[in-house]
Amino acid sequence: MESKTNSETKSQRHSIFSKHEISMLGIRSNLVQSSFSYERMHAPGFTWAQLPYWEKIYRDDPKGLSRVMTDNMEFINSSPPLYPILMGLLLSMEEDHVDSQTIKGLKNALFGPMAGIGDAIFWFTIMPIVGGISASIAKSGNVLGPILFFLVYLFLFWTRIPLAHLGYNLGAKAIDIIEDNSKIISHVASILGLTVIGALIASYVKMKLTIKVGAGGAVIDLQRQLLDKIFPNLLPFAFVFLLYWLLKKNINPIWLIIVTFALAIVMSLLGWM
Amino acid sequence: MEITFIQGLLIAIWAMIAGLDCWLQAFFIFRPIIVCTITGLILGDLKMGVIAGGLTELAFAGLTPAGGTQPPNTVLCGIMTVVVAYTNNIAPQTAIGLSLPFAMLMQYILLIYYSSFSLFLPSFDRYAEEGNAKAFKRLNLVPMVIVTLSFGIVAFLSAYAAQGPMRTLVNSMPHWLTHGFELAGGILPAVGFAMLLKVMLKARYLPYLLLGFVVASMIPFSNVLPVALVGAVFAMIEFYHSKDEEKTMAKIKELEVNNQGGGMNDGI
Numbered sequence: 001m002e003s004k005t006n007s008e009t010k011s012q013r014h015s016i017f018s019k020h021e022i023s024m025l026g027i028r029s030n031l032v033q034s035s036f037s038y039e040r041m042h043a044p045g046f047t048w049a050q051l052p053y054w055e056k057i058y059r060d061d062p063k064g065l066s067r068v069m070t071d072n073m074e075f076i077n078s079s080p081p082l083y084p085i086l087m088g089l090l091l092s093m094e095e096d097h098v099d100s101q102t103i104k105g106l107k108n109a110l111f112g113p114m115a116g117i118g119d120a121i122f123w124f125t126i127m128p129i130v131g132g133i134s135a136s137i138a139k140s141g142n143v144l145g146p147i148l149f150f151l152v153y154l155f156l157f158w159t160r161i162p163l164a165h166l167g168y169n170l171g172a173k174a175i176d177i178i179e180d181n182s183k184i185i186s187h188v189a190s191i192l193g194l195t196v197i198g199a200l201i202a203s204y205v206k207m208k209l210t211i212k213v214g215a216g217g218a219v220i221d222l223q224r225q226l227l228d229k230i231f232p233n234l235l236p237f238a239f240v241f242l243l244y245w246l247l248k249k250n251i252n253p254i255w256l257i258i259v260t261f262a263l264a265i266v267m268s269l270l271g272w273m
Numbered sequence: 274m275e276i277t278f279i280q281g282l283l284i285a286i287w288a289m290i291a292g293l294d295c296w297l298q299a300f301f302i303f304r305p306i307i308v309c310t311i312t313g314l315i316l317g318d319l320k321m322g323v324i325a326g327g328l329t330e331l332a333f334a335g336l337t338p339a340g341g342t343q344p345p346n347t348v349l350c351g352i353m354t355v356v357v358a359y360t361n362n363i364a365p366q367t368a369i370g371l372s373l374p375f376a377m378l379m380q381y382i383l384l385i386y387y388s389s390f391s392l393f394l395p396s397f398d399r400y401a402e403e404g405n406a407k408a409f410k411r412l413n414l415v416p417m418v419i420v421t422l423s424f425g426i427v428a429f430l431s432a433y434a435a436q437g438p439m440r441t442l443v444n445s446m447p448h449w450l451t452h453g454f455e456l457a458g459g460i461l462p463a464v465g466f467a468m469l470l471k472v473m474l475k476a477r478y479l480p481y482l483l484l485g486f487v488v489a490s491m492i493p494f495s496n497v498l499p500v501a502l503v504g505a506v507f508a509m510i511e512f513y514h515s516k517d518e519e520k521t522m523a524k525i526k527e528l529e530v531n532n533q534g535g536g537m538n539d540g541i
Contacts, residue, residue: 030297030298030299032297033296033297033298034296034297034414034416034417035393035397035412035413035415035416035417036296036387036416037386037387037389037390037391037393037394038387038388039391039394040391040394043394044394044397044412044413045413047397047401047409048409048413051406051409051410052406055406062404063404065404065406066401066402066404069400069401069402069404069406069409070401070402072401073394073397073398073401119472120473124337124469124472124473127337128334128335128469129498131304131306131331131333132331132334132496132497133497133498133501134306134327134330135306135326135327135328135330135334136327136497137327137496138310138326138327138330139324139328139331140324140327141320141321141323141324142323143310145306145323145326146306146310146323146326149301149304149306149307149330150302153300153301153302156301157299157300157301184512184515184516184519187515188509188511188512189508190481191478191481191504191507191508191511192501192505192507192508193469193504194473194474194478194481194482194485194504195481195482195485195500195501195503195507195508196485196497196500196501197335197466197469197470197473197485198481198482198483198484198485198486198487198488198489198500199485199486199488199497199500199501200334200466200485200489200497201462201463201466201486201489202485202486202490203489203497204331204462205459205460205462205463205466206456206459206460207459207460231490232490232491233486233489233490236460236463239463240463240466240467240470241467243464243467244467244471244474246467247467247468247471248471253336253464253468254345256464256467256468257345257373257461257464260457260460260461261370261453261454261457263457263460264453264454264456264457265449265450265453265454265456265457266453267453267456268449268450268452268453269449269453273456
């Protein structure tokens with residue numbers, strides 16, 4: 001009996017939401033952080049973004065609407081740009097009236113790994129690369145820098161639409177794809193991201209000694225004649241690792257900023273930099 | 274130079290737009306490179322805005338909200354870097370340091386919101402239980418309005434109302450202090466990179482960090498794209514390698530299962 005109703009709704013499935021509505025789900029996924037709080041993170045915004053769709057599914061079923069709203073008010077915290085996949089996938093299941101415990105279980109199983117992939121791709125790989133490149137253009141006063149940055153992120157904004165369709169069309173199949181690939185993708189993104197961070201440290205952390213030391217009549221330029229001979233950019237690299245070590249000791253990042261300023265001001269006062 | 278009342282208002286409006294984007298993370302116009310450029314445009318010095326944008330973006334490259342820490346706010350930092358540089362006629366690199374207190378002020382305001390917005394949750398829960406979609410949608414607008422207005426007010430007070438005291442402060446700073454701030458602006462990206470490393474660095478990835486560092490130190494180039502391509506090469510090699518490994522592991526498992534089955538049959 002139950003399987004029969006399932007197959008009936010499935011056959012009608014694509015008639016309920018138009019393509020345009022699924023695209024709008026991608027756009028609406030931008031609302032997830034609207035009522036962010038530490039207690040349940042994205043939950044209220046996540047519910048809000050999907051609400052019009054549930055209103056359509058449960059038009060004549062106020063109990064169903066209340067049930068799905070309550071279910072989605074549970075804690076959720078994932079990577080904002082990847083929400084369209086999750087929402088599309090959940091919507092296709094909600095539309096098929098899959099058992100609510102199953103949907104909830106899947107949602108809870110997926111948002112964590114998706115947060116990992118999303119952070120690795122968007123914050124740790126794309127942001128340093130795009131930010132680094134457009135900032136290096138902008139530094140000389142070239143307005144193409146900010147324009148390039150804006151266009152790349154406009155494109156990423158737009159990708160929410162195909163991602164929503166992807167999630168919706170794949171339905172439950174998306175779960176296997178995400179679970180199979182999440183490890184490899186964040187692994188590969190880490191490789192790319194760390195290579196770029198290595199380059200950014202060398203290019204953009206500016207630390208050069210100006211002090212010259214007199215040693216028995218001969219004057220030695222510490223930066224050019226000593227540090228650069230050992231390895232260029234030695235100071236920036238060492239300083240980043242000093243800060244990294246402090247962070248590993250669970251020191252608040254604000255202190256690192258204060259240490260940086262203190263160091264710079266002391267160096268300036270002594271005339272060493 | 275002085276910021277007029279109209280410019281102050283325009284900056285406040287821009288802060289509200291960028292601030293809302295910062296809250297939702299939709300278009301990423303809350304990043305310093307965009308914030309500084311538009312602020313420069315408002316003040317009639319686009320070029321300085323763009324330069325400040327490049328410098329501030331680098332200083333904030335690794336200061337991301339991912340990984341659980343809320344960094345100093347990029348919108349206020351971007352606006353105030355340009356404003357301080359403009360009103361005091363100093364280099365943007367020096368101004369970054371002076372903009373940080375404002376960025377931290379906004380950061381703390383947001384941290385308070387992150388905690389106190391939990392107070393809305395009981396109402397959200399009630400509307401959800403009642404299935405009251407209309408009220409639920411309306412309630413979601415409240416935090417957004419609060420955040421947007423806060424950005425506007427803080428930016429207006431910082432940029433317009435505080436410019437007099439700020440000028441007095443900057444004028445009274447001795448040379449070693451302004452030079453120190455300038456140096457700090459150049460070193461500041463290190464903090465962001467260290468934060469990225471804290472989240473990303475594992476022993477197995479250290480070779481790639483060193484690779485990027487060595488390539489960038491040895492080969493002169495104008496941006497990081499070439500090194501990104503070197504990284505992409507290794508990422509691709511590793512991707513196919515991992516895929517192959519996965520297949521091999523699956524095959525080994527299959528064989529093991531078959532062998533076990535065979536062994537039991539032999540035993541009988």
